[in-house]
Amino acid sequence: MSEKLKSAVPLGDRTTIRIGGPARYFCEAESVDALVDALHNAQSEGLPFVILGGGSNIIFEDSGFDGLVLAIANRGISILEESPGQILVEVQAGEEWDRFVKYAVDRGWSGIECLSGIPGRVGATPIQNVGAYGQEVSETIDSVLVYDLEEERLRELKNQQCEFAYRTSLFKKQATGRFIVTAVRFRLAPGGRCNLRYGELSRELGADSTDDLARVRATVLKTRRSKGMVIDPDDPMSVSCGSFFLNPVVSKQEWVALLERAGLAADAVPHFDTADGIKIPAAWLIEKAGFKRGQRSGAVGLSEKHALAIVNYDRASSHELREFARTIIERVQGRFGITLAPEPVFVGPAP
Ligand SMILES: Cc1cc2nc3c(=O)[nH]c(=O)nc-3n(C[C@H](O)[C@H](O)[C@H](O)COP(=O)(O)OP(=O)(O)OC[C@H]3O[C@@H](n4cnc5c(N)ncnc54)[C@H](O)[C@@H]3O)c2cc1C
Secondary structure (H helix, E strand, O other), X not given: OOOOOEEEEEHHHHOOOOOOOEEEEEEEEOOHHHHHHHHHHHHHOOOOEEEEOOOOOEEEOOOOEEEEEEEEOOOOEEEEXXXXXXXXXXXXXXXXXHHHHHHHHHOOEEOOHHHOOOOOEHHHOOOOOOEEOOEEHHHOEEEEEEEXXXXXXXXXXXXXXXXXXXXXXXXXXXXXXXXXEEEEEEEEEEOOOEEOOOHHHHXXXXXXXXXXXXXXXXXXXXXXXXXXXXXXOOOHHHOOOOEOEOOOEEOHHHHHHHHHHHOOOHHHOOOEEEOOEEEOOHHHHHHHOOOOOOOEEOOEEEOOOOOOEEEEOOOOOHHXXXXXHHHHHHHHHHHHOXXXXXXXXXXXXXX
């Protein structure tokens, strides 16, 4: 294997929640060639592998990973096409996501400004179709460039092929990890406006739309900081994976059953109609199931700033984290009949 290969690398140092034992092998792939080489070597030696971006949505076991952890580190932003009101930009998978957002905002390219401050790398953004404050990355992705492990070749998947939906995509659904994202192409709008679809944001900015993207970015960052949703070494609440659970989306029947079970009227439960069903804020369900912000169980607990984030308060183990998450799932299930699904990817048993 290449000289970039290291062994016994502590994975807790590579994840925002700071949990995880050593990777038997660890390789930082700074180019697509290096990535493909490392993959082929791992496959020929029968080593299991895991792809790592910025480590902000992944949970490793304390026992570590007995295989190769392949960190995606190819970088670069290039303009492919430019026409009035439209620009096609290719960003390599290892770029920091927020560096790219700032780059776009500084140039007045609209489309991703509400996604300011989300940690991680560009290559991971299509995996769970990252979203915040009324924007999702799928709205601006033109195509995703991947290495297809099954066909052993580089491919371009157009937006429609990626099966984007709320916090999921073809890539997240592929249990076998068939596709490795090498770059993402975004179609942005130079000089475009930002449609503010999130109440808190439009109230703060005093409008429903604006062309002041820098102000949108600053407001989003301020709001995120107040919730511990920006990685900050001085904020212990950001030692997390962000939102730990997905907001459940239920059918009409499940919604009626939930209200009956909880003995609540429809207007007593916050909810949003979506194309896929009725979305209920998981944070509300957690708090109503009896959990309080800042509530701890050993070294883990809910964030003091947000009921949806689980924080590693003091060198927590993967076991403690899983048990705490399981307690939340069980209590919400008991009170509302809804099973919360974790958002991060578990390399090992899930709660
Ligand atoms: C404080 C905080 C706030 C957050 N806020 C939000 C938010 O507002 N909205 C939101 O959607 N998410 C949010 N997240 C979650 C997370 O930041 C995103 O999911 C992010 O895109 C993960 O990027 P990453 O590079 O850190 O991925 P990682 O955690 O390294 O990996 C996540 C998954 O993607 C896979 N993966 C990573 N890169 C590739 C690649 N190139 N090819 C194939 N598979 C890959 C990994 O194998 C793993 O399964 C937040 C997290 C934190 C810690």
